Amino acid sequence: MSDAHKKEAPSSVRCKIITVSDTRTKETDKSGQLMCHFLEQNNHQVAAHQIVKDVQNEIKLAIEDGITQSNIDAILINGGTGIAKRDVTIEVVENLLDKPMPGFGEIFRVLSYQEDIGSAAILSRATAGVIQDKAVFATPGSSGAVKLAMEKLIIPELGHVMREINKDL
Template sequence: MTSVEQHRREAPAQVRCMVVTVSDTRTPETDKSGALMKQLLEEAGYAVVRYRIVKDEYDLIRELIREAAADDEVEALLLNGGTGIAPRDTTYEAVRDSLDKEMPGFGEIFRYLSFAEDIGSAAILSRATAGVAGRTAVFSTPGSSGAVRLAMTRIIVPELRHVMREIYKDR
Protein backbone atom coordinates (compact mmCIF):
# COMPACT_ATOMS: atom_id res chain seq x y z
CA MET A 1 0.00 0.00 0.00
CA THR A 2 1.35 3.45 -0.91
CA SER A 3 1.58 6.23 1.65
CA VAL A 4 -1.17 8.12 -0.21
CA GLU A 5 -3.46 5.09 0.09
CA GLN A 6 -2.58 4.82 3.79
CA HIS A 7 -3.30 8.51 4.33
CA ARG A 8 -6.67 8.19 2.62
CA ARG A 9 -7.54 5.24 4.88
CA GLU A 10 -6.63 7.35 7.93
CA ALA A 11 -8.66 10.35 6.73
CA PRO A 12 -11.79 11.46 8.58
CA ALA A 13 -15.07 9.96 7.39
CA GLN A 14 -16.86 13.32 7.60
CA VAL A 15 -15.86 16.86 6.70
CA ARG A 16 -18.07 19.85 7.53
CA CYS A 17 -18.12 22.32 4.65
CA MET A 18 -19.18 25.88 3.96
CA VAL A 19 -20.07 26.78 0.38
CA VAL A 20 -19.77 30.40 -0.72
CA THR A 21 -20.70 31.88 -4.06
CA VAL A 22 -18.91 35.12 -4.86
CA SER A 23 -21.18 37.17 -7.10
CA ASP A 24 -22.63 40.63 -7.43
CA THR A 25 -25.76 39.31 -9.16
CA ARG A 26 -26.63 35.75 -8.08
CA THR A 27 -29.36 34.92 -5.61
CA PRO A 28 -30.06 31.58 -3.90
CA GLU A 29 -32.58 30.90 -6.67
CA THR A 30 -30.16 31.62 -9.53
CA ASP A 31 -26.99 30.21 -7.96
CA LYS A 32 -26.48 27.11 -10.10
CA SER A 33 -22.79 26.75 -9.24
CA GLY A 34 -23.32 26.97 -5.48
CA ALA A 35 -26.16 24.46 -5.73
CA LEU A 36 -23.95 22.12 -7.76
CA MET A 37 -21.13 22.43 -5.25
CA LYS A 38 -23.50 21.57 -2.39
CA GLN A 39 -25.01 18.67 -4.33
CA LEU A 40 -21.66 17.10 -5.21
CA LEU A 41 -20.39 17.44 -1.64
CA GLU A 42 -23.52 15.86 -0.18
CA GLU A 43 -23.55 13.03 -2.74
CA ALA A 44 -19.96 12.23 -1.69
CA GLY A 45 -20.95 12.08 1.99
CA TYR A 46 -19.68 15.50 3.07
CA ALA A 47 -21.79 17.75 5.29
CA VAL A 48 -22.69 21.23 4.06
CA VAL A 49 -23.17 23.20 7.28
CA ARG A 50 -23.14 26.75 5.90
CA TYR A 51 -23.99 28.45 2.61
CA ARG A 52 -23.67 32.11 1.64
CA ILE A 53 -23.56 34.42 -1.32
CA VAL A 54 -21.17 37.35 -0.95
CA LYS A 55 -20.40 40.24 -3.26
CA ASP A 56 -17.01 40.27 -4.96
CA GLU A 57 -15.49 42.74 -2.51
CA TYR A 58 -12.00 42.09 -1.16
CA ASP A 59 -12.79 43.07 2.46
CA LEU A 60 -16.05 41.09 2.55
CA ILE A 61 -14.31 37.96 1.28
CA ARG A 62 -11.42 38.36 3.75
CA GLU A 63 -13.88 38.75 6.63
CA LEU A 64 -15.84 35.70 5.50
CA ILE A 65 -12.64 33.61 5.42
CA ARG A 66 -11.71 34.82 8.92
CA GLU A 67 -15.20 33.92 10.18
CA ALA A 68 -15.08 30.48 8.58
CA ALA A 69 -11.61 29.77 9.99
CA ALA A 70 -12.85 30.73 13.47
CA ASP A 71 -16.07 28.66 13.19
CA ASP A 72 -15.64 25.25 14.83
CA GLU A 73 -18.44 23.88 12.64
CA VAL A 74 -16.56 24.66 9.40
CA GLU A 75 -13.59 22.49 8.43
CA ALA A 76 -13.50 23.33 4.72
CA LEU A 77 -14.49 26.49 2.90
CA LEU A 78 -15.32 26.20 -0.80
CA LEU A 79 -15.75 29.38 -2.80
CA ASN A 80 -16.83 29.74 -6.41
CA GLY A 81 -16.63 32.89 -8.49
CA GLY A 82 -14.44 35.97 -8.75
CA THR A 83 -11.28 34.16 -9.87
CA GLY A 84 -10.86 35.77 -13.27
CA ILE A 85 -8.79 38.77 -14.30
CA ALA A 86 -11.56 41.36 -14.69
CA PRO A 87 -11.21 44.47 -12.52
CA ARG A 88 -14.10 43.32 -10.26
CA ASP A 89 -12.48 39.90 -9.63
CA THR A 90 -10.89 40.19 -6.18
CA THR A 91 -11.48 36.70 -4.81
CA TYR A 92 -8.01 35.44 -5.66
CA GLU A 93 -6.31 38.31 -3.83
CA ALA A 94 -8.60 37.97 -0.80
CA VAL A 95 -8.02 34.21 -0.57
CA ARG A 96 -4.27 34.49 -1.19
CA ASP A 97 -3.92 37.14 1.51
CA SER A 98 -5.89 35.00 4.00
CA LEU A 99 -3.97 31.73 3.64
CA ASP A 100 -1.40 30.48 6.13
CA LYS A 101 -0.32 27.77 3.68
CA GLU A 102 -0.89 27.55 -0.05
CA MET A 103 -1.61 24.43 -2.10
CA PRO A 104 -0.37 25.62 -5.50
CA GLY A 105 -0.95 22.19 -6.99
CA PHE A 106 -4.71 22.71 -6.85
CA GLY A 107 -4.65 25.66 -9.24
CA GLU A 108 -2.00 24.05 -11.41
CA ILE A 109 -3.94 20.81 -11.80
CA PHE A 110 -7.24 22.64 -12.26
CA ARG A 111 -5.78 24.72 -15.10
CA TYR A 112 -4.18 21.65 -16.66
CA LEU A 113 -7.48 19.73 -16.58
CA SER A 114 -9.33 22.77 -17.94
CA PHE A 115 -6.82 23.04 -20.76
CA ALA A 116 -6.85 19.33 -21.56
CA GLU A 117 -10.55 18.60 -21.19
CA ASP A 118 -12.50 21.73 -21.62
CA ILE A 119 -11.41 25.20 -22.60
CA GLY A 120 -7.95 24.97 -24.12
CA SER A 121 -5.58 27.89 -23.77
CA ALA A 122 -8.24 30.07 -22.12
CA ALA A 123 -7.34 28.11 -18.95
CA ILE A 124 -4.60 30.69 -18.36
CA LEU A 125 -7.33 33.16 -17.33
CA SER A 126 -8.29 31.12 -14.27
CA ARG A 127 -6.86 32.00 -10.90
CA ALA A 128 -8.27 29.00 -9.02
CA THR A 129 -6.36 28.54 -5.79
CA ALA A 130 -6.40 26.64 -2.51
CA GLY A 131 -4.69 26.45 0.83
CA VAL A 132 -5.19 26.47 4.57
CA ALA A 133 -6.38 29.32 6.79
CA GLY A 134 -5.81 28.32 10.40
CA ARG A 135 -7.08 24.74 10.39
CA THR A 136 -9.63 25.32 7.63
CA ALA A 137 -9.09 24.03 4.09
CA VAL A 138 -9.93 26.72 1.52
CA PHE A 139 -10.68 26.05 -2.15
CA SER A 140 -11.51 28.81 -4.62
CA THR A 141 -12.84 27.88 -8.06
CA PRO A 142 -14.21 29.83 -11.00
CA GLY A 143 -17.95 30.41 -10.88
CA SER A 144 -19.12 28.61 -14.01
CA SER A 145 -20.96 25.34 -13.48
CA GLY A 146 -18.51 23.56 -15.77
CA ALA A 147 -15.52 24.77 -13.75
CA VAL A 148 -17.21 23.84 -10.48
CA ARG A 149 -18.05 20.35 -11.76
CA LEU A 150 -14.47 19.83 -12.97
CA ALA A 151 -12.85 21.05 -9.75
CA MET A 152 -15.25 19.14 -7.53
CA THR A 153 -15.30 15.80 -9.35
CA ARG A 154 -11.66 15.59 -10.35
CA ILE A 155 -9.87 17.22 -7.40
CA ILE A 156 -11.84 18.40 -4.35
CA VAL A 157 -14.27 15.54 -3.74
CA PRO A 158 -11.60 12.82 -4.16
CA GLU A 159 -8.98 14.59 -1.98
CA LEU A 160 -10.85 16.62 0.65
CA ARG A 161 -10.73 13.92 3.34
CA HIS A 162 -7.01 13.44 2.67
CA VAL A 163 -6.45 17.21 2.91
CA MET A 164 -8.25 17.25 6.27
CA ARG A 165 -6.17 14.32 7.50
CA GLU A 166 -3.03 16.33 6.83
CA ILE A 167 -4.39 19.48 8.47
CA TYR A 168 -5.57 17.65 11.60
CA LYS A 169 -2.99 14.85 11.86
CA ASP A 170 -1.32 16.29 14.97
CA ARG A 171 -4.60 16.82 16.81
Protein backbone atom coordinates in the same frame (compact mmCIF):
# COMPACT_ATOMS: atom_id res chain seq x y z
CA MET B 1 -2.83 8.00 -1.20
CA SER B 2 -1.64 5.03 0.83
CA ASP B 3 -4.05 2.64 2.51
CA ALA B 4 -3.02 4.02 5.90
CA HIS B 5 -3.92 7.53 4.80
CA LYS B 6 -7.28 6.33 3.48
CA LYS B 7 -8.09 4.69 6.82
CA GLU B 8 -7.14 7.83 8.75
CA ALA B 9 -8.91 10.31 6.45
CA PRO B 10 -12.30 11.52 7.66
CA SER B 11 -15.17 10.17 5.57
CA SER B 12 -17.22 13.31 6.14
CA VAL B 13 -16.00 16.90 6.13
CA ARG B 14 -18.11 19.85 7.30
CA CYS B 15 -17.98 22.62 4.71
CA LYS B 16 -18.95 26.22 4.15
CA ILE B 17 -19.69 27.29 0.59
CA ILE B 18 -19.14 30.91 -0.39
CA THR B 19 -20.38 32.14 -3.75
CA VAL B 20 -18.83 35.44 -4.84
CA SER B 21 -21.16 37.27 -7.20
CA ASP B 22 -22.74 40.66 -7.67
CA THR B 23 -25.81 39.15 -9.35
CA ARG B 24 -26.55 35.67 -7.99
CA THR B 25 -29.22 34.84 -5.44
CA LYS B 26 -29.87 31.56 -3.59
CA GLU B 27 -32.25 30.64 -6.42
CA THR B 28 -29.83 31.46 -9.26
CA ASP B 29 -26.62 30.25 -7.60
CA LYS B 30 -26.12 27.19 -9.82
CA SER B 31 -22.43 26.82 -8.94
CA GLY B 32 -23.02 26.99 -5.19
CA GLN B 33 -25.84 24.48 -5.58
CA LEU B 34 -23.53 22.24 -7.61
CA MET B 35 -20.92 22.36 -4.84
CA CYS B 36 -23.63 21.42 -2.32
CA HIS B 37 -24.74 18.53 -4.52
CA PHE B 38 -21.21 17.11 -4.92
CA LEU B 39 -20.49 17.41 -1.19
CA GLU B 40 -23.75 15.80 -0.11
CA GLN B 41 -23.49 13.02 -2.72
CA ASN B 42 -20.08 12.14 -1.27
CA ASN B 43 -21.08 12.02 2.42
CA HIS B 44 -19.80 15.50 3.28
CA GLN B 45 -21.89 18.12 5.10
CA VAL B 46 -22.78 21.66 4.07
CA ALA B 47 -22.76 23.53 7.38
CA ALA B 48 -23.19 26.97 5.76
CA HIS B 49 -23.79 28.54 2.36
CA GLN B 50 -23.34 32.25 1.78
CA ILE B 51 -23.44 34.58 -1.21
CA VAL B 52 -21.30 37.72 -1.05
CA LYS B 53 -20.58 40.58 -3.43
CA ASP B 54 -17.28 40.69 -5.32
CA VAL B 55 -15.86 43.10 -2.74
CA GLN B 56 -12.63 42.34 -0.88
CA ASN B 57 -13.94 43.08 2.61
CA GLU B 58 -17.13 41.03 2.12
CA ILE B 59 -15.15 38.02 0.85
CA LYS B 60 -12.64 38.34 3.70
CA LEU B 61 -15.37 38.58 6.34
CA ALA B 62 -17.16 35.51 4.92
CA ILE B 63 -13.92 33.49 5.01
CA GLU B 64 -13.03 34.71 8.51
CA ASP B 65 -16.55 33.79 9.69
CA GLY B 66 -15.99 30.24 8.42
CA ILE B 67 -12.55 30.05 9.99
CA THR B 68 -13.91 30.92 13.44
CA GLN B 69 -16.75 28.37 13.36
CA SER B 70 -15.92 25.08 15.06
CA ASN B 71 -18.52 23.22 12.96
CA ILE B 72 -16.66 24.02 9.71
CA ASP B 73 -13.58 22.13 8.50
CA ALA B 74 -13.28 23.42 4.95
CA ILE B 75 -14.35 26.45 2.93
CA LEU B 76 -15.19 26.14 -0.76
CA ILE B 77 -15.42 29.41 -2.68
CA ASN B 78 -16.66 29.90 -6.22
CA GLY B 79 -16.60 33.07 -8.27
CA GLY B 80 -14.64 36.30 -8.45
CA THR B 81 -11.52 34.58 -9.78
CA GLY B 82 -11.18 36.13 -13.23
CA ILE B 83 -8.69 38.75 -14.35
CA ALA B 84 -11.09 41.68 -14.50
CA LYS B 85 -10.42 44.52 -12.07
CA ARG B 86 -13.52 43.58 -10.07
CA ASP B 87 -12.40 39.93 -9.56
CA VAL B 88 -10.63 39.87 -6.19
CA THR B 89 -11.30 36.44 -4.65
CA ILE B 90 -7.82 35.06 -5.35
CA GLU B 91 -6.10 38.10 -3.84
CA VAL B 92 -8.20 37.89 -0.68
CA VAL B 93 -7.67 34.14 -0.24
CA GLU B 94 -3.94 34.23 -0.95
CA ASN B 95 -3.43 37.05 1.56
CA LEU B 96 -5.07 34.91 4.26
CA LEU B 97 -3.33 31.58 3.53
CA ASP B 98 -0.99 30.09 6.11
CA LYS B 99 0.02 27.33 3.68
CA PRO B 100 -0.71 27.51 -0.04
CA MET B 101 -1.33 24.40 -2.16
CA PRO B 102 -0.12 25.66 -5.55
CA GLY B 103 -0.73 22.28 -7.18
CA PHE B 104 -4.47 22.84 -6.97
CA GLY B 105 -4.47 25.84 -9.32
CA GLU B 106 -1.81 24.33 -11.55
CA ILE B 107 -3.66 21.05 -12.05
CA PHE B 108 -7.01 22.82 -12.37
CA ARG B 109 -5.67 24.85 -15.30
CA VAL B 110 -4.15 21.78 -16.98
CA LEU B 111 -7.45 19.91 -16.66
CA SER B 112 -9.35 22.95 -17.93
CA TYR B 113 -7.04 23.15 -20.91
CA GLN B 114 -7.37 19.43 -21.69
CA GLU B 115 -11.05 18.92 -21.05
CA ASP B 116 -12.86 22.13 -21.50
CA ILE B 117 -11.60 25.52 -22.56
CA GLY B 118 -8.30 25.08 -24.38
CA SER B 119 -5.88 27.99 -24.34
CA ALA B 120 -8.39 30.22 -22.50
CA ALA B 121 -7.28 28.25 -19.41
CA ILE B 122 -4.53 30.86 -19.00
CA LEU B 123 -7.26 33.26 -17.84
CA SER B 124 -8.48 30.83 -15.21
CA ARG B 125 -7.44 31.48 -11.64
CA ALA B 126 -7.95 28.96 -8.86
CA THR B 127 -6.15 28.51 -5.56
CA ALA B 128 -6.21 26.43 -2.40
CA GLY B 129 -4.45 26.14 0.90
CA VAL B 130 -4.81 26.17 4.64
CA ILE B 131 -5.98 29.00 6.90
CA GLN B 132 -5.86 28.29 10.63
CA ASP B 133 -6.23 24.50 10.19
CA LYS B 134 -9.11 24.84 7.71
CA ALA B 135 -8.85 23.78 4.07
CA VAL B 136 -9.80 26.51 1.60
CA PHE B 137 -10.48 26.02 -2.12
CA ALA B 138 -11.31 28.85 -4.55
CA THR B 139 -12.61 28.04 -8.02
CA PRO B 140 -14.04 30.03 -10.89
CA GLY B 141 -17.80 30.55 -10.67
CA SER B 142 -18.90 28.84 -13.87
CA SER B 143 -20.74 25.58 -13.32
CA GLY B 144 -18.32 23.84 -15.70
CA ALA B 145 -15.34 24.96 -13.64
CA VAL B 146 -17.03 23.96 -10.38
CA LYS B 147 -17.94 20.53 -11.78
CA LEU B 148 -14.36 19.98 -12.95
CA ALA B 149 -12.80 21.08 -9.66
CA MET B 150 -15.24 19.07 -7.54
CA GLU B 151 -15.08 15.86 -9.61
CA LYS B 152 -11.37 15.77 -10.35
CA LEU B 153 -9.70 17.50 -7.40
CA ILE B 154 -11.74 18.50 -4.35
CA ILE B 155 -13.95 15.44 -3.78
CA PRO B 156 -11.15 12.89 -4.39
CA GLU B 157 -8.78 14.67 -1.97
CA LEU B 158 -10.94 16.46 0.62
CA GLY B 159 -10.66 13.77 3.28
CA HIS B 160 -6.94 13.36 2.60
CA VAL B 161 -6.37 17.12 2.86
CA MET B 162 -8.19 17.20 6.21
CA ARG B 163 -6.19 14.21 7.46
CA GLU B 164 -2.95 16.01 6.65
CA ILE B 165 -4.10 19.26 8.27
CA ASN B 166 -5.22 17.52 11.46
CA LYS B 167 -2.58 14.80 11.89
CA ASP B 168 -0.29 16.91 14.08
CA LEU B 169 -2.96 18.67 16.14
